[in-house]
Amino acid sequence: MAGTNPYIQTAEYTPATKTYKVTFIHDGQETTVEVDPKDVPYARSGLPGSILDICEGHNIELEHTCGGVCACSTCHVIVRQGIDSTNEQTDDELDQLEEAPGLHMYSRLGCQCVPDGSRDIVIEIPNWNRNAVKEAPHG
Amino acid sequence: MGEAMQLRVQCLELIAPEVYRLDVGPVEPPLAWKPGQWASLRLPVGPHPPLVRAYSLASPPDGTGIMPLIFDHVDGGLGSTYLKELGPGDEVEMGGVLGKFVLPEPLVGGILFGARFTGAVPVRCIVRALAQTENPPRVRLVQGARTRDGLLFLDEFAALDRYAPWFSYHPILLEPEEGWNGPVGEELDLLRPLSAEEAPYVPMLSGVREFTVPARAFFQEERGFDRRAVRVEHYD
Numbered sequence: 615m616a617g618t619n620p621y622i623q624t625a626e627y628t629p630a631t632k633t634y635k636v637t638f639i640h641d642g643q644e645t646t647v648e649v650d651p652k653d654v655p656y657a658r659s660g661l662p663g664s665i666l667d668i669c670e671g672h673n674i675e676l677e678h679t680c681g682g683v684c685a686c687s688t689c690h691v692i693v694r695q696g697i698d699s700t701n702e703q704t705d706d707e708l709d710q711l712e713e714a715p716g717l718h719m720y721s722r723l724g725c726q727c728v729p730d731g732s733r734d735i736v737i738e739i740p741n742w743n744r745n746a747v748k749e750a751p752h753g
Numbered sequence: 754m755g756e757a758m759q760l761r762v763q764c765l766e767l768i769a770p771e772v773y774r775l776d777v778g779p780v781e782p783p784l785a786w787k788p789g790q791w792a793s794l795r796l797p798v799g800p801h802p803p804l805v806r807a808y809s810l811a812s813p814p815d816g817t818g819i820m821p822l823i824f825d826h827v828d829g830g831l832g833s834t835y836l837k838e839l840g841p842g843d844e845v846e847m848g849g850v851l852g853k854f855v856l857p858e859p860l861v862g863g864i865l866f867g868a869r870f871t872g873a874v875p876v877r878c879i880v881r882a883l884a885q886t887e888n889p890p891r892v893r894l895v896q897g898a899r900t901r902d903g904l905l906f907l908d909e910f911a912a913l914d915r916y917a918p919w920f921s922y923h924p925i926l927l928e929p930e931e932g933w934n935g936p937v938g939e940e941l942d943l944l945r946p947l948s949a950e951e952a953p954y955v956p957m958l959s960g961v962r963e964f965t966v967p968a969r970a971f972f973q974e975e976r977g978f979d980r981r982a983v984r985v986e987h988y989d
Contacts, residue, residue: 657801658831670801679793679848681806681832685987686851705980706987713853 627701629654629663630731636665638674639694640739647672651731660725665691665737669724676739682725687714689724696735701728716740757795762843763819765836770902771826772871773837774811777845779818788813788882789875789986790852792822794845798835805848806832809874809986813882820847823874823905854959854986855879862953863891867940867968870898872960873905875986879957880913880920889919891954893947897940897964899927923947941968948976959986 630651637646647668655662656671660682666689669676678689687710693700697720703711707726714721729735760777768774786792792810795803808822826833839845854875856864868876873896883889898904904924914922923943925936936943948956948971956972958965965985972978 657804658799659805673801678805679807679851680791681793681804683807683987683989685791685807688851709981 627661627663627728628730630729632731634729634731635734636668636729637734637736638669638739639736641741645672645674647674649729649731660689661728663728664725665689665722665727665729666724674739676724678725680725684710684723684726687711687723690714690716690740691722691724691727692718692738692740693720693722693727694736694738696729696733699730699732699735701726701730757846757848759844760820760847762839762841762845764841765839768823769905772905773824773826773833775808775822775824775836775839775845776819777822777847778820780820780847781818783814783816783818784820784850785814786810786820786850787852787855788879789854789856790850791875792820792850793848794822794832794836795848796832796835796846798831803846804831804835807851809852809871810850810878811874812878813885823871825871852986854957854984857955857984860890860955862955863893865944865948865954865956866892866894866896867944867956867958867960867964868894868896869940869960869964870903871905872958872964872986872988875959876957877906877909880910884913884917884920889917891919891952893921893923893954895923895925895940895943895947897925897927897960901926901930901933940964941971944968944971945975948972955982955984957984959988961989962987 633650635646635648637644656667660666666676666678666682676689680686684706707723711721763776766774791807793807795805798804808824811821811823824833826837866876910922913920925943929937958968969983969985972983
């Protein structure tokens, strides 16, 4: 199911053109990383320059069972600061987020959320992200 | 991360050009996945391993704990290139089974499936599960591919069409070879007339977004379905 998607509306995002910082909060601990547009994409999961891509590039654990193609909600994150510098949510992303526990008005899928780099942002990785796979219904 | 499971490769089989079936397991105790769901594999490749990729399950659980996965090899694809080199006895790490492309509960009316290429995999899983029930609903399947080789499970679906009164199969090819007597065109060419009936049904679409996005829009705009009433599984 993985790959690049030329059709989805999520292709509409503005890639960062200058270096900016992302602070991740998890379990009360903060980790700040610098994102240099010339290093993007870091990996091959999620949209290039997405929160998931940034996590992969900086060894920050963010569950993403579908490989970052907007087919599940395990990479759910909350944008605590800087939501206005990220791309618009699509219907596909909203559909998936509906299933995420602990939904917040600034919830996003890490694989679809791409900051434009106009400001530093703060991302919370919810605790439940760590074991989302086990908690999901298996039938 | 969630607890991952180490599964052993039982067999790897080429079932169509560049399409493989990979049996892994057994999982003890056997996982009871819902037909239509996919397994998340964590592969030791890529610039920042593990590379996480999802692969559809081709059959409903049969009690053996063996999980039949289908994948197509993509040129330059890290995950599929790694998988196609595996052999019996090799280990694969699985993160879990997920996915929402499952039958609605309760199901009211029949199902109209539309599938393109490997999008037929979860459909086949659901159809197989329904075939094991006492009173299957009416199921119609429109399956599209570029060439005949891409109609995965063609013989199986055609056979089911012949002996199961509840199932009808409608394959269509975009670029048929000589000898193809079926319809030529895109899946929507067949979905359009089949979707016009009054009896209630659930549209379920599976495949690349090049197919599912316009097909879902068709059911919304021309058949009056709510967006979420059209079940969709994307492969890209």
